[in-house]
Amino acid sequence: MIGPGPRAKHGRATFEPDYDFQEDEIAKAYASSGENLEYLGDWHSHPDGSFHPSETDVRVLRKIAGHAAARCQNPVMFILSGGPQWAASAWRLENGRCIEIGVDSIPAEGRNVRAKKPRRLRLIRNVWRVLW
Numbered sequence: 001m002i003g004p005g006p007r008a009k010h011g012r013a014t015f016e017p018d019y020d021f022q023e024d025e026i027a028k029a030y031a032s033s034g035e036n037l038e039y040l041g042d043w044h045s046h047p048d049g050s051f052h053p054s055e056t057d058v059r060v061l062r063k064i065a066g067h068a069a070a071r072c073q074n075p076v077m078f079i080l081s082g083g084p085q086w087a088a089s090a091w092r093l094e095n096g097r098c099i100e101i102g103v104d105s106i107p108a109e110g111r112n113v114r115a116k117k118p119r120r121l122r123l124i125r126n127v128w129r130v131l132w
Contacts (some may be wrong), residue, residue, distance in 0.1 A: 002026055015044060023069070039064075041076030041092075051081040051089040053098050061093040076101070 002025045004010070005018025030037050042060060053061070057077055064075040077091045077098070091098040 002029075012047070013049075027069070039070045039072045039075070041072070041078070043078035043080075046079055046081040047083050049081050051079055051087050053077055053079065053091050057091075058093075058098055061091070061098065062096065065093050078103075 002022050004015070005021030005025075007018040007021065009016040026039060030039075041064065044057075046054075057079070061075050061077055064070050065073050074092050074094055076093075079089050079091070080086050081089065088103045090101045090103050092101050093099075
């Protein structure tokens with residue numbers, strides 16, 4: 001996971017990452033992996049909002065899909081929405097359209113099942129798995 005970057009712009013209903021920072025970090029991760037990592041997509045929150053992707057979200061996914069350096073024709077967007085009760089949704093771009101894919105929460109092997117904080121996310125067979 002790559003952070004927003006030092007020049008990212010954060011607002012209550014808007015966000016613009018530091019694109020140069022993110023591209024550099026993704027390129028470094030790709031190179032250090034022996035060109036074995038794959039870019040999966042993006043994530044963000046919609047506080048007090050819908051779990052559906054906005055038009056801006058769809059444009060971002062299309063931009064990622066069209067960016068040759070991303071090597072990701074079908075990027076995924078993970079959205080946490082709501083508050084105070086949060087919900088998770090995940091979407092994949094297919095043929096220019098966002099298709100909802102499942103989100104499931106499962107405990108990771110060897111972890112305390114009662115842990116409160118998710119440790120990592122994994123996409124398994126089109127379902128996001130929140131590993132505890």
